Amino acid sequence: MxxxxxxxxxxxxYKCLLELATEDGINASSRDEVFGCLFGRDSAITILKxxxxxxxxxxxxxxxxxxxTLLTLVSLQGREFNLESGEEPGxxxxxxxxxxxxxLVNRQRPWFVxxxxxxxxxxxxxxxxxxxxxLFKYWQITGDNQFLLSVLPSVEAGLNWIITFGDRxxxxxxxxxxxxxRKHGGLVVQSWTDSHNSILKPDGKLPxxxxxxxxxxxxxxxxxxxWSSFYLKHYYSFGQKxxxxxxxxxxxxxxxxxxxxxxLFYAAQIxxxxxxxxxxxxxxxxxxxxxxxxxxGKPESIVEEKYIKDFVERAFRPDMFVENAGVRTMSSNSLTxxxxxxxxxNGSFWPMLNGLIIEGLENFRFNNYxxxxxxxxxxxxxxxxxxxxxxxKKGNQYLEYRSSGGQTSCRYQAWSAAAMLxxxx
Numbered sequence: 477m478x479x480x481x482x483x484x485x486x487x488x489x490y491k492c493l494l495e496l497a498t499e500d501g502i503n504a505s506s507r508d509e510v511f512g513c514l515f516g517r518d519s520a521i522t523i524l525k526x527x528x529x530x531x532x533x534x535x536x537x538x539x540x541x542x543x544x545t546l547l548t549l550v551s552l553q554g555r556e557f558n559l560e561s562g563e564e565p566g567x568x569x570x571x572x573x574x575x576x577x578x579x580l581v582n583r584q585r586p587w588f589v590x591x592x593x594x595x596x597x598x599x600x601x602x603x604x605x606x607x608x609x610x611l612f613k614y615w616q617i618t619g620d621n622q623f624l625l626s627v628l629p630s631v632e633a634g635l636n637w638i639i640t641f642g643d644r645x646x647x648x649x650x651x652x653x654x655x656x657x658r659k660h661g662g663l664v665v666q667s668w669t670d671s672h673n674s675i676l677k678p679d680g681k682l683p684x685x686x687x688x689x690x691x692x693x694x695x696x697x698x699x700x701x702x703w704s705s706f707y708l709k710h711y712y713s714f715g716q717k718x719x720x721x722x723x724x725x726x727x728x729x730x731x732x733x734x735x736x737x738x739x740l741f742y743a744a745q746i747x748x749x750x751x752x753x754x755x756x757x758x759x760x761x762x763x764x765x766x767x768x769x770x771x772x773g774k775p776e777s778i779v780e781e782k783y784i785k786d787f788v789e790r791a792f793r794p795d796m797f798v799e800n801a802g803v804r805t806m807s808s809n810s811l812t813x814x815x816x817x818x819x820x821x822n823g824s825f826w827p828m829l830n831g832l833i834i835e836g837l838e839n840f841r842f843n844n845y846x847x848x849x850x851x852x853x854x855x856x857x858x859x860x861x862x863x864x865x866x867x868x869k870k871g872n873q874y875l876e877y878r879s880s881g882g883q884t885s886c887r888y889q890a891w892s893a894a895a896m897l898x899x900x901x
Contacts, residue, residue: 493897503890562598
């Protein structure tokens with residue numbers, strides 16, 4: 477497929493990422509927008525997209541920002557137990573704010589602020605594996621051994637967190653919960669689709685904890701696969717432990733998450749605390765193809781190979797894929813689907829999500845699907861003229877997200893800009 481000239485897109489996305497950089501690293505959105513601070517998950521995905529671009533077309537100024545961001549994430553890594561912020565030894569941060577956190581503390585259950593006056597929240601189940609993947613990929617691409625030596629203690633702490641605190645019930649899957657005895661506020665949903673409505677059961681109720689999200693298993697699996705390949709050469713017993721853990725995780729994933737929908741194999745959105753599948757059809761299973769371990773040019777996913785073709789075909793059925801918009805976050809057939817402008821994760825479109833899916837499709841040689849999705853994803857970005865956070869499509873009209881409380885889509889979102897950069901490189 478030959479795309480139109482999108483050189484202006486490249487320049488726009490590149491400029492946006494430079495402008496989002498601070499002394500700490502890359503902010504999730506611009507300073508005057510609601511997410512104008514450092515987020516672990518956002519930073520890691522943004523960095524991984526930048527590294528992918530760098531492997532095709534060097535972007536050294538952005539590479540330096542990636543390094544700075546990773547070192548900040550390492551410095552903020554959990555070192556003790558703090559029930560009120562979610563901090564645990566080895567866990568990477570969710571949200572870090574030096575200031576501008578009034579909306580999070582001026583509420584019935586204020587979020588915890590540390591004695592130094594900084595807000596540090598760790599309510600993210602995927603910041604840790606994603607940051608571990610980003611640390612490995614940065615070292616792999618740059619060959620910066622000095623950087624590697626400086627972060628290895630944090631890497632080991634993060635990997636041990638996945639195995640211990642990430643796997644709360646020792647079933648080899650990674651779960652989260654918001655403790656009942658916590659006095660301060662925090663996130664009820666701790667995977668990337670972290671809005672309250674995104675994981676509701678068909679009856680409109682929240683699943684019981686602990687919750688295992690489909691894409692989080694893929695992140696954890698890849699983090700352990702990558703670092704096991706390193707440690708098997710340098711610290712064999714730890715590398716072997718990681719390899720066994722990753723193998724068990726893949727086994728449990730394919731045993732517990734696989735479902736059939738419209739005659740095709742796919743994956744459940746989550747498992748609840750009783751290991752019951754919440755079978756809502758979302759785009760998240762396709763992220764598992766992005767989270768691929770590639771050795772000798774051959775990709776491997778946490779999803780068994782026999783299911784992968786069905787995963788792709790299911791995600792491109794009309795209830796999920798929309799021309800000139802992309803793959804929805806959630807199927808329009810779902811009982812919890814929201815077609816309106818206030819749909820955050822319930823059928824809206826995210827450039828970041830579609831950017832990950834495109835890369836995953838390319839990993840497994842589904843190039844025709846990848847080309848179709850790239851073309852569909854670029855159309856709304858051209859309409860908005862900015863790396864917008866998310867949008868809704870109603871008929872032929874693109875709408876930016878607007879909540880009932882008046883919150884709108886961020887217009888300058890880091891992971892959207894990084895995805896946009898990779899789509900046109």
